[in-house]
Amino acid sequence: MSIGSQGNEELIERARRVTAAEGYDIGTRFPSVFAEAEGPWMRDVEGKRLLDVTAASGALLLGNRHxxxxxxxxxxxxxxxxxxxxxxxxxxxxxxxxxxxxxxxxxxxxxxxxxxxxxxxxxxxxxxxxxxxxxxxxxxxxxxxxxxxxxxxxxxxxxxxxxxxxxxxxxxxxxxxxxxxxxxxxxxxxxxxxxxxxxxxxxxxxxxxxxxxxxxxxxxxxxxxxxxxxxxxxxxxxxxxxxxxxxxxxxxxxxxxxxxxxxxxxxxxxxxxxxxxxxxxxxxxxxxxxxxDGSVHEHCTRLGQTLMDGMRDILAEVGIPAFVGGPPMMFDVVVPSEALSWDIYRAAYDYGAYFEDSGTQMIMASYTESDVDHALTAFEKGARKVAATTSLDPGELGADRMAEFAAEAFGGALTDNERVRARIEETVRKIAAHTAA
Missing domain, CATH: 3.40.640.10 (Type I PLP-dependent aspartate aminotransferase-like (Major domain))
Structure with missing residues (x-):
């Protein structure tokens, strides 16, 4: 049976039986099995076109089939x-x-x-x-x-x-x-x-x-x-x-x-x-x-900044507290919970954009201004859809959520509080004990 004769759900089930890890390959991905890509655009086996806002987890700098x-x-x-x-x-x-x-x-x-x-x-x-x-x-x-x-x-x-x-x-x-x-x-x-x-x-x-x-x-x-x-x-x-x-x-x-x-x-x-x-x-x-000649980075920086600023403005407009920051070619978006982040990006997927659900977004040199507009349109539709059915506390994102994201995403301890100081001393004792042994 050719792949083209089966849809995403059927192929995901085939993958589940013979190759896919339940979490890494299925649970943390949106439900497409991809058949081709060119530039920043991907097409799945059902013909759905999606804009890649992850740069294939950063692997693509220029875009597919450059x-x-x-x-x-x-x-x-x-x-x-x-x-x-x-x-x-x-x-x-x-x-x-x-x-x-x-x-x-x-x-x-x-x-x-x-x-x-x-x-x-x-x-x-x-x-x-x-x-x-x-x-x-x-x-x-x-x-x-x-x-x-x-x-x-x-x-x-x-x-x-x-x-x-x-x-x-x-x-x-x-x-x-x-x-x-x-x-x-x-x-x-x-x-x-x-x-x-x-x-x-x-x-x-x-x-x-x-x-x-x-x-x-x-x-x-x-x-x-x-x-x-x-x-x-x-x-x-x-x-x-x-x-x-x-x-x-x-x-x-x-x-x-x-x-x-x-x-x-x-x-x-x-x-x-x-x-x-x-x-x-x-x-x-x-x-x-x-x-x-530097033109690739100039182009990516300009469009990445537009995307970053646009996502920040959309989240503020729909009432979702957020932190959006970092270099324009790899910026982080943090919202009140990991579950909310997933819901927003899953909704944006339905409107034609494949964002990184963990929050780090990356573009590539094959992006055009219309691609950025598409990403922002899909993101806005997704964010509005989720915000309309979610109870959110107004205002800025709290320091506790920032600390939680840092700890869960990259093991960052953002402040040297009492808990962190205790962990430092315990770690030093462990190293010393191993050295003595």
């Missing part, structure tokens, strides 16, 4: 091949050189396939380069075992990882006590919540204690301005990770930074056959060509 990227991929495969016996190829060398030119922290670059692999590689490099074992972390760095406890300010003795919850006080306390054991501090930027000054302070704190500072720029490397937090935000780092947008949806990630840290690659025992796959590197070079 001509320059398609040409680079197809020409490379047809003329040269896919993967070679050696890890070295001309596109790899050229891509590394161009990333070194683009990002201040980059003296040398190595590649993996995914963001989760990139962050795990960075941790292996830091440990091998320093001979230390303790990792201090904040934010989401992927799905690998070493990072499963990212939402809790706590210490994981098995993986030798302590989460400091974006608390400067917690990081300073941990570095004061254990700097001699710390291989690196790794943090994922949350630019809607912490400005560049915050990350510069973390970087300086690590430098004072002689500890490697790692920025996980898997998402922000092209969305916090054209050169990420490291370049655009002028935040010094010893290592950077990047992935989403680099090859406009094709699977590649980069780890870059100080030469002496990257040169620990062999000692860290890092390997992987598909790190040598060449077409994604050709795609990444095509993306960098598109970004060269």
């Amino acid at each position: 001509p320059g990227v398609v040409r680079a991929i197809t020409e490379y495969i047809s003329r040269y091949g896919t993967v070679f016996a050696s890890t070295l190829s001309l596109p790899r060398i050229e891509l590394a050189e161009r990333l070194c030119e683009r990002y201040p922290a980059a003296e040398k670059v190595v590649f993996t396939k995914t963001g989760s692999e990139a962050t795990t590689t960075a941790i292996r490099l830091a440990r091998a380069a320093t001979g230390r074992d303790l990792i201090l972390t904040s934010g989401y760095h992927g799905w690998h075992d070493w990072h499963l406890g990212f939402l809790n300010l706590d210490y994981d003795a098995g993986n030798r990882v302590a989460c400091f919850g974006y608390s400067e006080a917690a990081l300073e306390r941990m570095l004061t006590e254990f700097a001699g054991r710390v291989a690196g501090v790794v943090v994922t930027p949350e630019p809607a919540w912490f400005d560049a000054d915050y990350y510069r302070r973390l970087s300086a704190l690590c430098a004072r204690h002689g500890v490697l500072f790692i920025i996980d720029e898997v998402i922000t490397s092209f969305r916090y301005g054209p050169r990420g937090l490291n370049g655009t935000g002028e935040v010094p780092a010893d290592l950077l990770t990047m992935s989403k947008g680099l090859a406009n949806g094709h699977s590649i990630a980069a780890i870059m930074g100080r030469r002496e840290v990257l040169d620990a690659y062999d000692a860290a025992g890092i390997a992987g056959t598909y790190t040598r796959e060449v077409p994604p590197m050709a795609a990444a070079l095509a993306v960098l060509d598109e970004l060269e």
Whole structure:
């Protein structure tokens, strides 16, 4: 039976039987099975057209089927091949050189396939380069075992990882006590919540204690301005990770930074056959060509700002308290509850726009002004529909909801209150006990 002969519900049931995870693939997605996409528009198997306001979770920077990227991929495969016996190829060398030119922290670059692999590689490099074992972390760095406890300010003795919850006080306390054991501090930027000054302070704190500072720029490397937090935000780092947008949806990630840290690659025992796959590197070079004159970021920043301001105005007009903030290419929208957020975006889906229900919205360079108008129209219809049947307290979004969102979304402890201070001391005691043992 061909896919085209079945609708979304039937195909979701087929997927449920043979491949789909109930939560990740079905419960947290809107009910479409997609057949094709071009630019920012997707079409499901029933012919429903939807505007992607997630940029495929950030993977797309230019949009689906971008001509320059398609040409680079197809020409490379047809003329040269896919993967070679050696890890070295001309596109790899050229891509590394161009990333070194683009990002201040980059003296040398190595590649993996995914963001989760990139962050795990960075941790292996830091440990091998320093001979230390303790990792201090904040934010989401992927799905690998070493990072499963990212939402809790706590210490994981098995993986030798302590989460400091974006608390400067917690990081300073941990570095004061254990700097001699710390291989690196790794943090994922949350630019809607912490400005560049915050990350510069973390970087300086690590430098004072002689500890490697790692920025996980898997998402922000092209969305916090054209050169990420490291370049655009002028935040010094010893290592950077990047992935989403680099090859406009094709699977590649980069780890870059100080030469002496990257040169620990062999000692860290890092390997992987598909790190040598060449077409994604050709795609990444095509993306960098598109970004060269700055017009892509200028366009995306302008339209992203229009979308962000429009969503903020709509929520205010329909009486839904909200926080809307962050860089125009990746901004957060927080409303009084997660359930309300889902209801609004589920309603907007019915009107033709596929928003990220968790709240972080991202556009791509293929957006036009009419696409932004479509997104805002769908969002307004959805928000009005939900507001009309929901009892809401008027006024601004409360600090408790902001703190709840930060804790649930990225493990952020926004204030150093009594509970946070108690968690800091308990975490320090756990680390100390493990060290003594």
